[in-house]
Amino acid sequence: MTIVAPKTPNLALKLPTDEGILLVEGEDRPGLVRAISSALSESGANIVSLDQYTDDPEGGHFFQRTVFHVDDFAAVRLAIEASLDAALGGGLDLTWTLADRSAPKRVAILASTSDHCLLDLLWRQRRGEIPMTVPMVISNHTVVADDVRSFGIPFVHVPSQGPDKSAAEERILELLVGNVDVVVLARYMQILSEDFLERIGVPVINIHHSFLPAFIGAAPYRKAKERGVKLIGATAHYVTGDLDEGPIIEQDVVRVTHADTAVDLQRRGADVERAVLARAVAWHCQDRVIRHGRETVVFQP
Structure with a gap:
């Protein structure tokens, strides 16, 4: 059974287009911010904002939220995900999720x-x-x-x-x-x-x-x-x-x-x-x- 939300006018809701939100977490170590930024930049993405936190600089857990812009995000999303998986999911063993900012x-x-x-x-x-x-x-x-x-x-x-x-x-x-x-x-x-x-x-x-x-x-x-x-x-x-x-x-x-x-x-x-x-x-x-x-x-x- 598929439920479709009613199409009611919502002139106030104008979400940014061609922007993604990347959430990353994993064991903290040097070079994580650079690795994440490099993976995004190699995909043609421009970082709009970046927030990161570690609960302990020595052996702690790392968390990061990155908002980025890339032309035609929907079309290149699979390529970005492949790049992130290769860069973050291998030796770095980071867990990540990617969301389309334009999709409520x-x-x-x-x-x-x-x-x-x-x-x-x-x-x-x-x-x-x-x-x-x-x-x-x-x-x-x-x-x-x-x-x-x-x-x-x-x-x-x-x-x-x-x-x-x-x-x-x-x-x-x-x-x-x-x-x-x-x-x-x-x-x-x-x-x-x-x-x-x-x-x-x-x-x-x-x-x-x-x-x-x-x-x-x-x-x-x-x-x-x-x-x-x-x-x-x-x-x-x-x-x-x-x-x-x-x-x-x-x-x-x-x-x-x-x-x-x-x-x-x-x-x-x-x-x-x-x-x-x-x-x-x-x-x-x-x-x-x-x-x-x-x-x-x-x-x-």
Whole structure:
């Protein structure tokens, strides 16, 4: 089954053409930047920007993000990939990925009843603030259906009642596998199985409220008010089989006081959740994130 994103006007989204983004990582050693630059220049590419980092100058791990321009990128991409493979994949044993900067990421959004993160992402996508298309929004409720359709985006209701979520996950997999580049959980209040995460085949990004202590379960903001918290925040992370333990992409906090009610905390929490998730999704779609074990390296703008 092939899902085609609706052709809605998006005058604000104008991505650069004939530009590639190269992400590289591997064991650090002298000469890596030169080797990467040489491989690109031999392919006729001109480097536009370059960011690199090593976690230890002696025997550490190396990370680099390079944006480059080359005439008719789509036509010469295979030749560039062959050059990179020969230069970086042999003796240097580097891992690399190459992306077309003009191709927005296909982002499927999963949601439940809360709409603040969902609608914020759709609004930013419509304004061209995030280089992505949204082929569909899937929800286990119908509360947000009309709002989603008002953006010209397909809405699919996949109920997920009861302890057995396998049928719902099968339906979601049927809709998404092969059709999207990333899945975003915009306050999707369901736990995804390890089987689902393996079969979906693309990164999954989640947003989670951040508290100390951790208020698990229903009504976290009421519990936070009862404990007199002074900070509330949010964490965006990649989803793994370990619940809420995946590599962190972005975090932020806001200060609160004793005068804030539980409703105030929830409103301010929603604000920071929107901002944190938007940044995380944008950075992922801009190929600024390299996952490394349980952590990430994020080349921020």
